[in-house]
Amino acid sequence: MTDTRLAHNRVEVHDRDALAAASAILDACADARDMGEAVKAAVARNAQWRGQDCINLLAPEAPTSQGVRALLGAEIGTRAAEGHIGKVNRWFAGTRHIDELEALCVELLKRHFRCNYADHRMCASMIGNAVVYTALSQPGDVVMSAAQPVGGHSSNRLDGPAGVMGRKIVDIPIDPDELVVDVDTFRKIALAARPPLVALGLSMTLFPQPLAEMKAVIGEWGGRLFFDAAHQLGLIGGRQFQDPLKEGADIMTGSAGKTFAGPQSGIIVWDDPMITEKVTTAVFPIWAATHQVNRVAALALATAEAIAFGEMFMAQVVNNAQALARGLDARGLPMLGRHKGFTTTHQAIADVRDFGRGLECAQTLERANIIVNKNLIPSDTPRDWDFPGGLRMGTTEMTRYGMKEAEMDEIADLIVRIIVQRESPENVKNDALALRSGFRTLYYCFETGLPA
DSSP states (O other): OHHHHTOTTSOOOSOHHHHHHHHHHHHTOSSHHHHHHHHHHHHHHHHHIIIIIOEEOOTTOOOOOHHHHHHHTSGGGGOOOOSSSSTTTOSSSSOHHHHHHHHHHHHHHHHHHTOSEEEEEESSHHHHHHHHHHHHOOTTOEEEEOOGGGTOOGGGSTTSHHHHTTOEEEEOOBOTTTOSBOHHHHHHHHHHHOOSEEEEEOSSOOSOOOHHHHHHHHGGGTOEEEEEOTTTHHHHHTTSSOOGGGTTOSEEEEETTTTTOSSSOEEEEEOOGGGHHHHHHIIIIIIOSSOOHHHHHHHHHHHHHHHHHHHHHHHHHHHHHHHHHHHHHHTTOOBTTGGGTSOSSSEEEEEOGGGTHHHHHHHHHHTTTEEOEEEOOTTOOGGGSSSOSEEEEEOHHHHHTTOOHHHHHHHHHHHHHHHTSOOOHHHHHHHHHHHHHTOOOOOSBTTTBSOO
């Protein structure tokens, strides 16, 4: 049966071995109940492996509090609520408590991000980006965005919503050493292209960007500046990064599942009433309908946590990222941004071209229960796409478990023993497990407050 399903003449994007293994597990089950137990067992294995045994340094991840996780399984998640808040706006009756919840979520977001408008209905930040392209540009328009090797993300490129929706992409020039927009070159390119929308979104983000200067350029023809804060959202809310809306951005999107440490969600915030109808209409009925009300509840609670603890949490996240980068660089692993203090965000970026490149290094570290991701760096070319020269590391998760600068220095030592000194990852694994075992309590939330 397995061979028939996975015949070699069948087009398959997913890994064939993984699918075949899953099919074999299901074939061995006595009935559908056993199949359900197999699903729950896979979830439990991940909870132990990734949630308890690993030093997780993935920049796009952060654990949610127990309260937030509980709301993701709440009864309200079985309810549908198409439309905008308010009984006249809903397609369904019986939504008065859902209206109450969603209004609380919107008002919490507005308070935390110090803005006039917020929308909570996107199930992912990439959908938020699609909303912005729908609301503030037209098919055939030129949109400027950053290329991937200098930190850009596919959601703002030809192979993401922008390109698929017919926008023409022109590169924002990023200085490969400073890792910020080259304003002089940007001015020349923008004056020639006259884009109605400039989308600045960076998944490799170490330093603030010159948003006021960029807005001054494109404002000459009424161009809009869109800041994609997928990675920086928690830092911005916690006052540990630049404030894009106050510095010239017309609209900002972000992911609640990264530094914000909430449920996987897309968030949009803005101040200008002139774009409100366009943006909210692009949300519904175009990009969101029944939008997972349990997720909205979890997002609202995560926002309340961020109001209470976000500033202290994000300050420690940045301190930890700087300590990690400093420790790695001092031990012989070159880090980007050294001359600028390495980072002002949750990220630290290593140049591992001399140590086997990003994919090999990430897979080797995984054998020692240290989780990072391969990452393109400015020196990479298109042929390096699958085997980039960098590693990206983030400190949000380990910070929420109470780690501070001293632990970051220990982690740096573990990484260097494997990557630079070529010690067997199996030899280092026990030390990684020992370090991780001392940090089991999740902080910066209402259940446990702040770490000692």
